[in-house]
Amino acid sequence: MPLSDPAKNPAHLRQLEEWLRSYRPEELFDERGRLLPELADLAPKGPRRMGANPHANGGLLLHDLRMPDFRDYAVQVPSPGTGGIGDTHILGRFLRDVIRVNADQRNFRIFGPDETISNGLEAAFEATNRQWEADMETNDEFLAPTGRVMEMLSEHQCEGWLEGYLLTGRHGLFNCYEAFIHIVDSMFNQHAKWLKVSAALPWRPKIASLNYLLSSHVWRQDHNGFTHQDPGFIDHVVNKKAQIVRVYLPPDANCLLSVMDHCLRSRHYINVVVAGKHPAPQWLPMDAAVVHCTEGIGIWPWAGNDSGAEPDVVMACAGDVPTLETLAAVSILRAELPELKIRVINVVDLMKLEPATEHPHGLSDMDFDSLFTTDKPVIFAYHGYPWLIHRLTYRRANHHNIHVRGYKEEGTITTAFDMTVLNDMDRFHLVQDVIDRLPQLISRGAYLKQRLQDKLVEHRRYICEHGEDMPEIRNWKWPGPAAK
Amino acid sequence: MPLSDPAKNPAHLRQLEEWLRSYRPEELFDERGRLLPELADLAPKGPRRMGANPHANGGLLLHDLRMPDFRDYAVQVPSPGTGGIGDTHILGRFLRDVIRVNADQRNFRIFGPDETISNGLEAAFEATNRQWEADMETNDEFLAPTGRVMEMLSEHQCEGWLEGYLLTGRHGLFNCYEAFIHIVDSMFNQHAKWLKVSAALPWRPKIASLNYLLSSHVWRQDHNGFTHQDPGFIDHVVNKKAQIVRVYLPPDANCLLSVMDHCLRSRHYINVVVAGKHPAPQWLPMDAAVVHCTEGIGIWPWAGNDSGAEPDVVMACAGDVPTLETLAAVSILRAELPELKIRVINVVDLMKLEPATEHPHGLSDMDFDSLFTTDKPVIFAYHGYPWLIHRLTYRRANHHNIHVRGYKEEGTITTAFDMTVLNDMDRFHLVQDVIDRLPQLISRGAYLKQRLQDKLVEHRRYICEHGEDMPEIRNWKWPGPAAK
Numbered sequence A, B: 001m002p003l004s005d006p007a008k009n010p011a012h013l014r015q016l017e018e019w020l021r022s023y024r025p026e027e028l029f030d031e032r033g034r035l036l037p038e039l040a041d042l043a044p045k046g047p048r049r050m051g052a053n054p055h056a057n058g059g060l061l062l063h064d065l066r067m068p069d070f071r072d073y074a075v076q077v078p079s080p081g082t083g084g085i086g087d088t089h090i091l092g093r094f095l096r097d098v099i100r101v102n103a104d105q106r107n108f109r110i111f112g113p114d115e116t117i118s119n120g121l122e123a124a125f126e127a128t129n130r131q132w133e134a135d136m137e138t139n140d141e142f143l144a145p146t147g148r149v150m151e152m153l154s155e156h157q158c159e160g161w162l163e164g165y166l167l168t169g170r171h172g173l174f175n176c177y178e179a180f181i182h183i184v185d186s187m188f189n190q191h192a193k194w195l196k197v198s199a200a201l202p203w204r205p206k207i208a209s210l211n212y213l214l215s216s217h218v219w220r221q222d223h224n225g226f227t228h229q230d231p232g233f234i235d236h237v238v239n240k241k242a243q244i245v246r247v248y249l250p251p252d253a254n255c256l257l258s259v260m261d262h263c264l265r266s267r268h269y270i271n272v273v274v275a276g277k278h279p280a281p282q283w284l285p286m287d288a289a290v291v292h293c294t295e296g297i298g299i300w301p302w303a304g305n306d307s308g309a310e311p312d313v314v315m316a317c318a319g320d321v322p323t324l325e326t327l328a329a330v331s332i333l334r335a336e337l338p339e340l341k342i343r344v345i346n347v348v349d350l351m352k353l354e355p356a357t358e359h360p361h362g363l364s365d366m367d368f369d370s371l372f373t374t375d376k377p378v379i380f381a382y383h384g385y386p387w388l389i390h391r392l393t394y395r396r397a398n399h400h401n402i403h404v405r406g407y408k409e410e411g412t413i414t415t416a417f418d419m420t421v422l423n424d425m426d427r428f429h430l431v432q433d434v435i436d437r438l439p440q441l442i443s444r445g446a447y448l449k450q451r452l453q454d455k456l457v458e459h460r461r462y463i464c465e466h467g468e469d470m471p472e473i474r475n476w477k478w479p480g481p482a483a484k
Helices: A008-021 A086-103 A120-126 A153-166 A179-199 A233-237 A253-264 A287-294 A320-336 A365-374 A387-393 A416-422 A425-437 A445-467 B008-021 B087-101 B122-126 B154-165 B179-198 B233-237 B253-266 B286-295 B318-335 B367-370 B387-393 B416-422 B426-438 B446-466
Strands: A106-112 A150-151 A169-179 A210-215 A244-248 A269-276 A297-299 A312-316 A342-348 A378-382 A400-405 B108-112 B148-149 B171-177 B209-215 B245-248 B271-273 B296-299 B311-319 B342-347 B378-382 B401-407
Touching: A086 A106, A086 A120, A086 A210, A086 A253, A106 A153, A106 B378, A106 B446, A120 A287, A150 A153, A153 A169, A153 A179, A153 A210, A153 A365, A153 B296, A153 B401, A169 A179, A179 A210, A179 A233, A179 B179, A210 A253, A233 A244, A233 A269, A244 A253, A253 A269, A253 A287, A253 B318, A269 B179, A287 A297, A312 A320, A312 A365, A312 A425, A320 A342, A320 A378, A320 B311, A342 A425, A365 A378, A378 A425, A387 A400, A387 B387, A400 A425, A416 A425, A416 A445, A425 A445, B008 B271, B087 B108, B087 B122, B087 B209, B108 B154, B148 B154, B154 B171, B154 B179, B154 B209, B171 B179, B179 B387, B179 B401, B233 B245, B233 B271, B245 B253, B311 B318, B311 B367, B318 B342, B318 B378, B318 B426, B378 B426, B387 B401, B401 B426, B416 B426, B416 B446, B426 B446
Parallel strands: A106 A150, A106 A169, A169 A210, A210 A269, A244 A269, A312 A342, A312 A378, A378 A400, B108 B148, B108 B171, B171 B209, B209 B271, B245 B271, B311 B342, B311 B378, B378 B401
Antiparallel strands: A297 A342, B296 B342
């Protein structure tokens, strides 16, 4: 590099020659410029060559994980809105048994920055411990010299451990607070680039996917506050090659089980799964969850009332909290404006929204238009920064009718519901959005709109006085019939 | 936190009481529950209080930087396309003198991960040194116990140093390779959140902006390859609050001087400036650069030919390499299809593209429509991931006509021009885009299109054989008249 132009600068050419001659090429090559055979013989042969060594080509060493049947861990959902204990707590039992059935293969580990319990995966410690090489104190919990959980309060270390583990032919999961996964943005970049390039090399068999479970997410950081609220990792991830990246937002525990089963079986992807750990309503029985997650996006017929008719409005949602607020908004609309035809769409696999030409999971325009219509307003409640939905859908026919609510960088230490209010994604705002976007409601809806605004004032007063959400928010239940 | 429900669980309430009583409240409060006066007196008073201490409220200590006149560092641009030495090398001289004129104030520093010279700011070492506390060897360069440049090959350390420096009332600049600034994504998040919240506190005067100079950028990492190519920091930044973030893509050295002068004078922003360090054409004399950067976006009348007429196509560009390729494409179009009316728009301030309702810099719809038309194809060459332009413009009337080329995660170790070819952003692809988007050219343009495709084949063959770009690429010059 310091010799910028040896082709034209004789002084540079002379320096280049001096430097190369310092390696004494006359001792290395014969008179025709060929490497001497005794030197060529020094190079390792066969699988001792660096690129052919199976320890540097983990796909050669990869064994499938033995998988327990995720359906066995299902939550019973006799009707939509059944109370749950927190989606990741259910997932924890499944992961516990993944650890158990692969114990003798020793090829599965969970990594995380001391948040395995905080993220709801405490069941893992029924089957294993945190691997720990140092001294132990009597009140330490779940530490042992061997264990399948690797914890260290360094997201960098966890990411590096997991990448190395995958590259040498094993399987794993990184669980992390959503906001702080940005710490490894740059490491993620390099792994995604590596996957893209290595996928094109025929002598490199595929390796297991890098799976992120992001919990303790933006909407339930009401007690930790603004510093802990950042759903932007998804935006970062979708900049990388479509053949490599996948993003899933399961709305409940059964969907989370189905998604994670798929992710742990998959190869050569980076899977990002965002899920809640707090008690939250469960929507789908396991059979329906499997169908929904396999399709990645779908109408929830039991939630809407437009079957056999044109909808007046499409209510779409992606993520557990947006799904809750959307269904609460739909329950208000169906009670107050029963003649309104509403279609409810839930998105699990975010990449379904992209055109099929841009992402292998993308819906065809025909399928997208059929779901989202080509001319009806779509009120979309999304887990992250709202503009990502526009970035994914800007080529769709109905794009100008898509109105997205999501996290717009407003938050503080407050109540869980107030987080949605601060970002205009709560049920009351969503209903107002419907009124604003439907010409037939613009004057007739004024009374309802005012009542909703009154509700928001009442909410504000109530949380300031009581420090918790109004009973009608805390105790809200989906009033409709069961999913089939 | 472990006592989840003391209000309803008597055992929890008892534990809570025991815990609180362990602090012996009877020694701290009188019988009416008031803190004892002798204890209250222990608290610091006035500016010794933590929140009132000026060392924790840097805005109180902030002095304006003394600024040399940036116009004195101007590159002479007798006609557009004049050769330059690399934009950041020009900026380096200006920064050198910022250091000099503030030497006795000691309130300006440059931070970076050992790339100050590599990023083209070598002139800084005419005025100062790298601050260095450890041993020095005889062949060390520019080390001294005091110096205004802080280098350490840790982007985390540089970001932390600079944040602390700004928070205590000083000024600074972080220069970094573009791809690796993602290392501090999470730290950037927290600083942006802090600026948003503190801007609302009347007792916190504003502090100096956090300025990033990203050089050695995605398009000129042809020699380092794919690992060094990532323009996604801009996407990360624009998720934060519009009142805090600013992104600038000066197309040449005079624009870079004007932009940096503005950034160093600004308060309470995060400014991201992306600029090149390699020899590249210069477009605007200083007077024109000042006007262009003040407006942030504008038509380059000397480059297009639609003055006084409706354009057939708008060629927009943002970033130094996209500007070069766009002007090269325009030169082909004007030679081959002289009857075509072309408007050339250059964007320096990316936030101009957002609606005025979303960002304080955003153009009004009227101004945007006037520039980009409401019905003509816009071929937009952009420095980063192309979808960001859609995310910024999706609400604009002509959005469906905007076709963006940018970095789509294709790259390797190759030539500089080949980087643009791999990502379809080179001059030949841009001309083809124009032909494809203009119905009047679709059949007439077929011959030209084929010649351009032949050119791309020739390019590929040439670089494989010669290891450098074709002479017509390396030696290309803007053929048009001078800017006024």
